[in-house]
Amino acid sequence: xxxxxxxxxxxxxxxxxxxxxxxxxxxxxxxxVKIGVIMPLTGFLANVGIDTKNAIDLSFSDLDASKDVExxxxxxxxxxxxxxxxYKKLVDVNKVNFIIGPFCGQSAMTILSSLNENKIIxxxxxxxxxxxxxxxxxxxRTRVPNKAETKKLIEFLNKEKxxxxxxxxxxxxxxxxxxxxxxxQLGNETKIVFEDGSSDYQTDFKTDILKIKEKNPQAxxxxxxxxxxxxxxxxxxxxxGFTPIILGGSVxxxxxxxxxxGNASEGIIxxxxxxxxxxxxxxxxxxxxxxxxMEVLNGYDAxxxxxxxxxxxxxxxxxxxxxxxxxxxxxxTMGKISVDEFGxxxxxxILKTIKNDQFxxxxx
Amino acid sequence: MISAYFIHLLILVGIYLILAISLQISxxxxxxxxxxxxxxxxxxAYTSALLVLNGFPxxxxxxxxxxxxxxxxxALSLPIKKLKGDYLALATxxxxxxxxxxxxxxxxxxRGPLGIPGIPKPSFLGINFSSNFSFLILILIxxxxxYFLINRITNSPFGKVLESIRDDELASKTLGKNTxxxxxxxxxxxxxxxxxxxxxxxxxxxxxDPSSFTLMQLIPVLxxxxxxxxxxxxxTLIATFIIVLLPEPLRFIGFPSSVVGPMRQIIYALFLLLxxxxxxxxIYGKVEME
Numbered sequence: 001x002x003x004x005x006x007x008x009x010x011x012x013x014x015x016x017x018x019x020x021x022x023x024x025x026x027x028x029x030x031x032x033v034k035i036g037v038i039m040p041l042t043g044f045l046a047n048v049g050i051d052t053k054n055a056i057d058l059s060f061s062d063l064d065a066s067k068d069v070e071x072x073x074x075x076x077x078x079x080x081x082x083x084x085x086x087y088k089k090l091v092d093v094n095k096v097n098f099i100i101g102p103f104c105g106q107s108a109m110t111i112l113s114s115l116n117e118n119k120i121i122x123x124x125x126x127x128x129x130x131x132x133x134x135x136x137x138x139x140x141r142t143r144v145p146n147k148a149e150t151k152k153l154i155e156f157l158n159k160e161k162x163x164x165x166x167x168x169x170x171x172x173x174x175x176x177x178x179x180x181x182x183x184x185q186l187g188n189e190t191k192i193v194f195e196d197g198s199s200d201y202q203t204d205f206k207t208d209i210l211k212i213k214e215k216n217p218q219a220x221x222x223x224x225x226x227x228x229x230x231x232x233x234x235x236x237x238x239x240x241g242f243t244p245i246i247l248g249g250s251v252x253x254x255x256x257x258x259x260x261x262g263n264a265s266e267g268i269i270x271x272x273x274x275x276x277x278x279x280x281x282x283x284x285x286x287x288x289x290x291x292x293x294m295e296v297l298n299g300y301d302a303x304x305x306x307x308x309x310x311x312x313x314x315x316x317x318x319x320x321x322x323x324x325x326x327x328x329x330x331x332x333t334m335g336k337i338s339v340d341e342f343g344x345x346x347x348x349x350i351l352k353t354i355k356n357d358q359f360x361x362x363x364x
Numbered sequence: 365m366i367s368a369y370f371i372h373l374l375i376l377v378g379i380y381l382i383l384a385i386s387l388q389i390s391x392x393x394x395x396x397x398x399x400x401x402x403x404x405x406x407x408x409a410y411t412s413a414l415l416v417l418n419g420f421p422x423x424x425x426x427x428x429x430x431x432x433x434x435x436x437x438x439a440l441s442l443p444i445k446k447l448k449g450d451y452l453a454l455a456t457x458x459x460x461x462x463x464x465x466x467x468x469x470x471x472x473x474x475r476g477p478l479g480i481p482g483i484p485k486p487s488f489l490g491i492n493f494s495s496n497f498s499f500l501i502l503i504l505i506x507x508x509x510x511y512f513l514i515n516r517i518t519n520s521p522f523g524k525v526l527e528s529i530r531d532d533e534l535a536s537k538t539l540g541k542n543t544x545x546x547x548x549x550x551x552x553x554x555x556x557x558x559x560x561x562x563x564x565x566x567x568x569x570x571x572x573d574p575s576s577f578t579l580m581q582l583i584p585v586l587x588x589x590x591x592x593x594x595x596x597x598x599x600t601l602i603a604t605f606i607i608v609l610l611p612e613p614l615r616f617i618g619f620p621s622s623v624v625g626p627m628r629q630i631i632y633a634l635f636l637l638l639x640x641x642x643x644x645x646x647i648y649g650k651v652e653m654e
């Protein structure tokens with residue numbers, strides 16, 4: 001009986017401690033403007049999330065922002081409930097007025113309704129889902145939406161007179177959004193002869209590749225859940241002796257793909273914003289020992305754009321929102337960035353390809 | 365004034381509590397290792413979201429979520445009635461994969477991987493539950509009702525039959541109990557309450573997609589059931605608070621940003637291990653899991 005009471009007392013003490021830590025808000029440093037950052041620091045997109053976090057940190061130090069701004073990181077693991085918890089904690093406990101992120105589409109969709117309620121300015125370096133265009137007055141993106149990328153690829157398809165294409169995209173919001181963009185923009189000249197997709201952790205694509213091979217498309221639009229998956233896919237494609245043109249998204253460009261696919265990745269064609277600020281690319285590579293991908297550089301730009309608006313407006317959210325809405329020809333890492341009426345960034349895209357383990361501009 | 369963040373955590377506690385005590389009916393009281401429970405959660409969430417977005421009132425959507433999940437619970441109970449132990453676990457796990465595949469691929473109904481955005485907050489009897497605090501009150505009421513009902517069921521003569529099936533199904537049969545029927549009802553009731561939890565989840569998070577209902581999402585719920593102790597409602601209640609709230613103070617420890625995500629996961633996992641090492645039957649466990 002006594003043991004049972006002691007046990008109950010211990011449990012109550014633990015819960016009281018937990019409640020105490022969560023309910024009492026620590027004293028805030030009022031001098032600096034707080035920016036919350038919601039990134040997938042764990043989970044299947046952790047490598048991209050951490051790379052983007054590094055880019056944000058790099059921008060933070062390059063702009064010497066520590067005297068004006070405080071960054072507070074939270075992990076959402078690309079999970080809707082965790083994203084909402086991270087958001088609530090940042091807004092209610094840390095009293096942030098601005099958020100960079102979330103990186104994942106489903107996380108961004110989850111917090112949208114809360115943005116209006118709290119009027120939190122949010123700028124995401126990821127979340128390319130088309131439905132996020134003009135989804136909310138407080139949501140902005142430095143990443144170009146998928147429809148801009150697929151438009152570039154369709155120009156290629158028309159130019160090369162490709163009549164038959166297979167579509168193989170990840171079965172998540174990311175892949176489905178790419179698929180929908182392509183299908184909606186595709187004209188009558190090109191027919192989709194096969195359509196399917198991969199799950200997040202899939203590693204064997206041979207059955208699907210054989211089905212694609214049966215249909216004999218001239219090109220395959222390939223956007224699986226990760227670059228590792230893309231590498232495995234093209235490798236298995238080569239093993240099965242099938243060599244269509246592979247068209248990818250901007251996420252193609254990363255060393256992970258080359259590490260997994262080796263020379264099987266030769267000739268993949270994808271849209272990309274050509275980095276204009278090569279100093280930042282070099283700086284990132286020296287500090288973190290890897291080339292930054294487009295989405296990672298989007299993180300750098302997201303912080304830069306937000307910080308420059310905050311420098312003028314301080315913590316005035318409406319002022320920052322107007323600044324972001326009116327952003328024109330900002331010198332970003334990926335060229336001149338302008339924000340359109342949908343809150344999306346417009347950046348000029350080119351086609352690139354992989355040749356001799358290098359990512360180079362595509363020439364006819 | 366209670367922090368909005370804490371209100372959010374309490375709402376999650378309420379949803380997970382309903383999910384966990386409903387899982388207790390099949391695992392703890394009946395001894396059926398049901399790994400398909402997350403599928404009933406998903407069915408409830410999608411049913412409720414689709415109904416409300418098509419103009420049906422929230423109260424109808426909430427009840428329908430439970431009823432539709434219950435129907436699927438019955439459908440699942442038919443092919444698995446002769447299965448036990450690991451085979452039952454595999455069969456129910458297969459069911460969760462089937463439901464996930466349907467949600468992912470039946471794009472005309474569920475929008476597939478794009479999910480269902482813009483699910484409205486509930487409105488009931490002229491009261492709009494759009495604020496966090498009002499939603500918390502709603503969750504509290506529904507959770508209390510569910511807890512009370514499940515407690516009554518498990519303490520009833522029917523509950524004793526379920527426990528006898530868990531402890532020795534053959535003995536229960538020889539005493540004239542229709543164990544197949546009892547197991548079927550147990551799964552149906554468990555599914556009903558999981559569907560209710562799914563509905564509440566959908567209307568709170570306001571966006572659902574198939575990735576929110578994979579087997580990975582069942583793991584915290586299983587942890588609650590095991591750490592709380594099998595067949596213990598009181599233990600489940602306490603374990604829900606522990607599992608949902610335990611990671612949160614770790615946000616305030618001030619880890620460097622380079623390790624914040626993984627460190628929290630490591631510490632959380634260590635705490636769970638310690639609890640299970642010290643209390644292998646769970647906090648208020650009456651039976652061990654075979």
